[in-house]
Amino acid sequence: MALYHERRREQRHEQVGGRTAAALITAPGSGQGKSMVTAAMARLHRNAGRKVRVFKHGPDYLDPMVLEVASGAPVYQVHGWMTGDDEIRWRLAEAAQDADLILVEGSMGLFDGDPCSADLAVSCGIPALPVMDARAMGQTFGALALGLASYRPDVQVREVIANRVGSAYHAQLVRESLPPGISLLGAIPRSEAFAIPDRHLGLVQASELPDLDASLDAAAAVLVEAGLDQLPAQVDLSAAVPDAPPQLLAGRxxxxxxxxxxxxxxxxxxxxxxxxxxxxxxxxxxxxxxxxxxxxxxxxxxxxxxxxxxxxxxxxxxxxxxxxxxxxxxxxxxxxxxxxxxxxxxxxxxxxxxxxxxxxxxxxxxxxxxxxxxxxxxxxxxxxxxxxxxxxxxxxxxxxxxxxxxxxxxxxxxxxxxxxxxxxxxxxxxxxxxxxxxxxxxxxxxxxx
Missing domain, CATH: 3.40.50.880 (Class I glutamine amidotransferase (GATase) domain)
Structure with a gap:
């Protein structure tokens, strides 16, 4: 990454950024399937010939390993306290210069933690896209979506993804339950293509997952069948380029x-x-x-x-x-x-x-x-x-x-x-x-x- 840092020195005090499709992939809580959905979306758009950049909210080491395999690009952790908001905005804006899609995988639920995933979405001006497990649920799906969208007025929730739906009729119930202003981006059926890798995400290193590339391709194909092959909304991302650090380790x-x-x-x-x-x-x-x-x-x-x-x-x-x-x-x-x-x-x-x-x-x-x-x-x-x-x-x-x-x-x-x-x-x-x-x-x- 030496060239990257040389570019930082050349662009000191300048602004970087661009307009690109971007979303925070989040959920009402852990266990909803957002990690695998993020990885599958990254692989889907990469397979379609798009340049994809993914970031992970929080200090997680394991999910980024899988997301790097899925996207084919480096994955960086971002967190309002650990990395600071200025660095988050810069990393996303730097990626927006040439990326067709930027995804940020949230941690836990949308509003869990301090700072939480929602804080990142607001700070960077990107919409939150909740993944919601629809198993054993019908019209209540809409109530949960409304709660996520209205809990904080500064957080943009315009679309949701239904995960693990049981049938076309189930997907229809879920779609019809949504209140005005929130639409269903897609309904993902229950599938072994998602279930098998998801059991290991956050638990096992990517290098130890058998046939990870094939699993990601299979999951991406499920998303296409579910109508989730369209890009999220376009957003403008810009930030100041940070100063290069002093040469405190020169020669070491x-x-x-x-x-x-x-x-x-x-x-x-x-x-x-x-x-x-x-x-x-x-x-x-x-x-x-x-x-x-x-x-x-x-x-x-x-x-x-x-x-x-x-x-x-x-x-x-x-x-x-x-x-x-x-x-x-x-x-x-x-x-x-x-x-x-x-x-x-x-x-x-x-x-x-x-x-x-x-x-x-x-x-x-x-x-x-x-x-x-x-x-x-x-x-x-x-x-x-x-x-x-x-x-x-x-x-x-x-x-x-x-x-x-x-x-x-x-x-x-x-x-x-x-x-x-x-x-x-x-x-x-x-x-x-x-x-x-x-x-x-x-x-x-x-x-x-």
Missing amino acids: RIAIARDNAFAFIYRANLDLLQAMGAELVFFSPLADSTLPDADALWLPGGYPELHGATLAANAPLNSAIQAHHRANKPILAECGGLMACVETLQDGDGEEHAMLGLMPGRARMAGRLKGLGMQGMAGAGASAHEELRGHAYHHSELETSLAPVAHARKLRGTEGEAIYRCGSLTASYFHGYFPSAPQLVADLFNGHS
Whole structure:
């Protein structure tokens, strides 16, 4: 993405944008099928020869992986608190320069959270397009649509999609139930083309889904049959181009773990590191026996508990990472990366695996959610004016004698995830969105934290 950042420098203080079809794909709540509908719509229009760009509201890592396969284009996370509204408007406006269609997949229900998906729609001036599960429902469908459309007058809801309808007559009931001013964009029948992938969305990485391309093509064909092949309404999107970040990592080489065990990486994080001058090199803790020569190391989140035996058996790479740590070179470990840095990891079957041992302790799968929500990590020294924003989501817990040096703060102000330092290692269950705090991120990888 280096050219992208060069273009940002050239266009500093200028406006970008364009007019294109755009919609926020949302729902009354989770489980309505909006993720698969978004992916199928992206694939449908891509197959029709259109350029499609998709964005994901919130800190989700897994849905964007599927949406990238569906659209054939990079997918970025957007969230009013984590990324900021200015960045959201810029990302959509930048995409509008040449995209035929922009879709934003919302999180949870339209009005759930603070900020919520509806806030994004208002901020960017795009309509909300609810996907509503019509199973076991007739005329009440119209009442729910009316509620979504009238709950906030600043949110545009002009069309809805009925999902999982049982018959043509069912679709007719749903259509006739809608109040004036709201129309049915389409009625999607119950179909295995949607059901099979939808069971895995948000749960399994795209690389692990069998026949994902074929499933997306089949789902797109169902949308065509349902009359959902027309584009949403055209909107004008424009925003100021942000300043390029300072070259705080010029000349630094950062090695990044990336494979099925360590895959939770925001594209925007990689963009920022490169924009600040870093050279990025990737390696696989599952497959590689050598660590790339690097000034700093990043172990991102993922599923190390699913690959404990393989990680434990990779003695050459483990020794190289331990040597990197002994040399006092910076290491950032997030969530799954933290789990790999302790002495042992107990997986979901109760099996113990030896890990890197860069810090004392044991990580074990708890069988239930142990951390969830948006959080921020305060800077210090040169970055004292910054807060690295992000989130936590984990089903494991850490047992350690090491005292945390600080804690992240939850969005509502209470204490969040512990942050540990052990030599050159900084480790936490907290996932950071790097563009929110460039100086703090540079300090971490320069070893100045």
